[in-house]
Amino acid sequence: MRRAIAIIIILICSLPGVTAQSAGERYSQAGELYSSGDYSGAAAIYRQLYEEGYRSEDLLYNAGNAFFRSGDNASAILFYERAKLMAPADEDIDYNLQIARSRVTDRFETVPRLFFSRWFDFLSLLTSTNSWAMAALVMFVVSLLLALIFLTKSRARGRLLSFWLALTALILSAVMISLAMRNNSLINNNKRAVITCSIVTGRSAPGENGSELFVLHSGTTVTVEQELGKFYEVKLPDGNKGWVRGDCMEKI
């Protein structure tokens, strides 16, 4: 009995010891593995950190590199895309993503998006969703203060100015809220997915019976339109749609 208690105590004490290897240590360990050429080992650690919820543009960028080197081009593209969401203006990510994409089998005539939609996304990704949310809240309070001044001040000169300032702050607050929401949907609920199976068929209906429409290869980025059981309806970069097995892709 005493022995059992001792064992339990040892176990409890050693538990934090086992998990004690902090995320930072594992991150630098992966970097060393990468430098020594063990790319798949590094990729495994990066992926695990990602799955534990750790985020940073460096982590995602390094994970993309490790997958690229270990030959898993689809995962490399996936992680570069994720890194790009965290740092939309980073030049290295863009460069490596472009190289990884050049190895994808499928080529598409992409339909370019409207410029303001691209700008809006870019703006929303400049900082995190919570920063936008906090800024929106602050801006809302400022707008309220200005509104109070407008409503209570009796002198005409100051009133007019405070009215316009309050209106501007209110509009800015609303814009920031929508940026925060856009940022959240891009990062946490992205509709885009990368094909991970080396080859997969797109069909006209969910299931294996629909007529075959197209064949996709690993690394192709698609947009998930809707999900029905194990099958996802995807939209290709050229605008075509079809049903593809959901386990053959991973969302960004």
Place this chain on the structure above:
Amino acid sequence: MKRYILTLFNLLAALTLTAQEVNITVDAPERAVTGERFRIVYTVNTTGGQFIPPAFDPSFSVSGPQQSTSRNVQWINGEMSSVSTTTLIYYVVATKPGRYTIPEASFQSKKVTVTAPAREIEIVAGGAAASQSQGQSQGQGISQPAGVQAADAGTDVSLKLHVSTREVYVGQPVSATLKLYTRVNLSGINELKYPDFKGFLREDLETPELRSLETEVIDGVQYGTGVLQRFLLYPQISGEIRIEPVQMTAMVQQRTSIRDPFFDDPFFDDHFFDSFFSGVSTVPRSVSSQPVTIMVKPLPEPRPADFHGAVGSFTLSSDLSKSEVEVNDAIDFTISIKGSGNINLAGEPVIHFPQGIEKYDPEVTVRSSGTASGSKTFKYLLIPRNSGTFEIPPVSYTVFDPQQHKYVTLRSEGYSITVTGSDDQAEVAAPVYIPGEDVKYLGQDIRFIRSGNGNLTLTRQPLVKTTYYWLWFILALFLASVVLLLRREQLRRNADITALRNRKAARNAHRRLAKAKALLGSGMTEQANSELARALWGYLADKLSMPQSQITRENCHAGLRARNVEEGLITEFDSIISVTEYSQYAPRTEGESPAALLERASLLISKLDNVLD
């Protein structure tokens, strides 16, 4: 004449034969396979007479009998001996397994009747192959009608494609042997037609021409066999790949006897005469092999970058002819891959020769030893164009080893080349003006990973998805509303105070005037005048909602004018105020009495009260 002599011999022989004892023997196998043909042979040592066949089991399908007779006449030391035999052959095919008895058969000659004993035979079930091969014939040169033989000898000749293995990886060579099996004489083979080996790359190996057949016993049956062609098959795609049959036309030799009414005599029904009077004809027959299915497994993914299609077990070696050279002297750099596998399909390794050394396309030599093993050599001619020390990095070459089921990376040595001499010779011919060179981009690769601590942060719940975030907005709005309401209330109360002052203004003024009157009555004129001034100022301050501190003559004028008060009243106000001010400094003034001034002030307040309200 000759014929008469022969007839004479015949007669003589017949005489001697009568003395001989007649007997009959039966030769039948002890066991046979269903669907397969076997022979039952009855041999009688005489020629004349009648054979009474046995009653075969009705489940047997019997053909025959084929009757043949032979006679042997010998003269030894002047004595003649003659042996004549009659052979009857039944071809029997049993359909059901079991134990059967072949009953007795007898032979009746002129004098005696002999009986062959009954024989037991066991029929065992044969496989599907056995039932397919129904209609096989022993065909050992026995004369039989040509039509029968052509139909029966369907599988006398067969082709078989032997493959070394039936499960391979893509690219792993399969050695295949096309072998001929025959139980009949062949005079030749025509039109050997290979299928297109879809999914494979075929490489013919040197095969000696088939001149003689070897004897091989398969399942107790003797075959003449020979290898027609050996080749290697390299699978190119994965999956179950079927090799279609190989087809050929075999030239089968068979006898045809010429029956002539003149020779229709037992005496001539003889092998000796057969060879003279019957011909051997050659009949073409098409033969095809069974299709073979090979399971081809795909190579595991992902394929390493330096994998160039080599599947097998190989070794890599390299050689550099010289390590110290002059500028523009040629060096040979050799990379060779040895081992067994698809050596022919092994691709060229990627070698990163240093810049400044000119590389020419390699000279590729393949040496293979007839099977799938051999060596492939890539010989590069290198010409250094600049002096210095150059490094040829170790060449890594990845092959897939099917035995280990994994990729194996082979590495060669690295070399260092020292180039001496000056490299300005080339520049003599160059133009005088040398423009700046563009930077040479050698290739594209991803950039290196980021060092540093990575600034890892755990993901947090997005605020826009939380309720309390939105509650903050509502709280802010609520607070602002409260502030606004409070401020409004304060304003309203201030307004109330103003109204009160307004209402009480006249009363207060009159009270002060009454006090001034009382003071005047008691002879305190100065105090009465100042009380009068206070009454007027106080009245205006209350009426115009101004604090006492702001009460000046100008402010009062402005306030009164803003409320459309007549100029006359304003002048009256001014004059009363002026009198009170004067009276403070010059008490004994002439003119107007203080009591009259009080009256004027009282009148003015009443008038103003009517206007201002």
